[in-house]
Amino acid sequence: MFALTHEELQALWLTVKLASLVTFILLLISTPLAWWLAKSRSRFAPSISALVALPLVLPPSVLGFYFLIAFAPQGPIGQLSQWLGLGSLAFSFTGLVIASIVYSLPFVVQPIQNAFSTFPHEQLEAAATLGASPFKVFYSVVLPNVKVGLITGAVLGFAHTVGEFGVILMIGGNIPGETQVASVKIYEYVEAMDYSQAHRLSAILLVFSFVVLLAVYRFQKKVSVTGRD
Template sequence: MFGLTPDEITALWLTFKLAGTVTIVLLFISTPLAWWLARSRSSMVAFVSALVALPIVLPPSVLGFYFLIAFSPQGVIGQLSQSLGMSGLAFSFSGLVIASVIYSLPFVVQPIQNAFVAMEQSSLEAAATLGANPLACFFQIALPNAKVGLLTGAILGFAHTVGEFGVILMIGGNIPGETQVVSVKIYEYVESLNYTQAHRLSAILLVFSFIVLFWVYLKQKQAGLSGRV
């Protein structure tokens, strides 16, 4: 396939496996969190919003360093995993999933939150007037109306995880078949001056990233036009 070596195919498979797992986890976490951020008047909203958005401005190496400390046998998460009989999280696929969920969180929360904020309150108020409880309003009114935001968040979360490098290198290192994703494989090729293979993998990610962004902007434009009709 595209002249890829078995190691490159494994790296691609591992990359998309990681991105898919992280996206599913993020949707379950981000949707109720985004709903709370969009609806709550608590004084904690600003603090939680800043905490969620922190990975956007924080260097990945800094985030990866603190994850590495937390995942170590002496760290809080490392000690907890050991007490539960789990293997170490550092330099493992499970550790990559946990770190990637935190790192990609704002890219999923923010589109969903924006969709909830832009939602017309009249439909929610009408449902409440008819006796619908808050849970029913959320599942029957809010989620269907926020489907573009949900889809956008899922796509951006997936794509952002595919493009991770700093956090993954700090947490997972470069273990073939376990933590060696495409971005790390490209780095390995560049280090060994193997630019031909680096270019091939980079081109695949470049085309993938453009298609994802084009689709997201197209859907957002279509949603905006339909909202004016």
């Protein structure tokens, strides 16, 4: 009775695939960006911080609308992607990835930035006096000591991408196997007034979200008690 249909499994798999890819790319982008925001004294830093945090306050439909305009065949990014032979980004999985990276960016950047901001400057100076290169200091000294922020950012970015709806629907529409993620599938069930199916799929995402957040809070509490990162 609880067996999932092929379309539901497909939607769940696409959701996990999207969230995993977006999280991986976000970690590569967010780590150096968070380091720069935490340590930079540039007059542009506040503007960059505000730009990164914009998806926190901007309605998803607004962000999705502008992405749709930009990704459309007549849009600037859409024209560029077609010129490069990549096809249209609107209503495609690639378009979902790009939009999701922007939409989930602050959820990954901010925990990592907070971890970098509290990192003792004395350790950087000590490593530098021993002749370590800036890259070696960052890779061998900084990153191992901020893994709580990295893990928290990765988990929150993954969970936030799983829960996307407004941006996904605006950019990708509802194409099974291509852009129909779990949240869009639930919307399809509700629109068809098939509440039993909507309840089943919603329950899966509800349990998943709770488990993810519980794991993050328990991990943070464990670190705060032991005093280790």
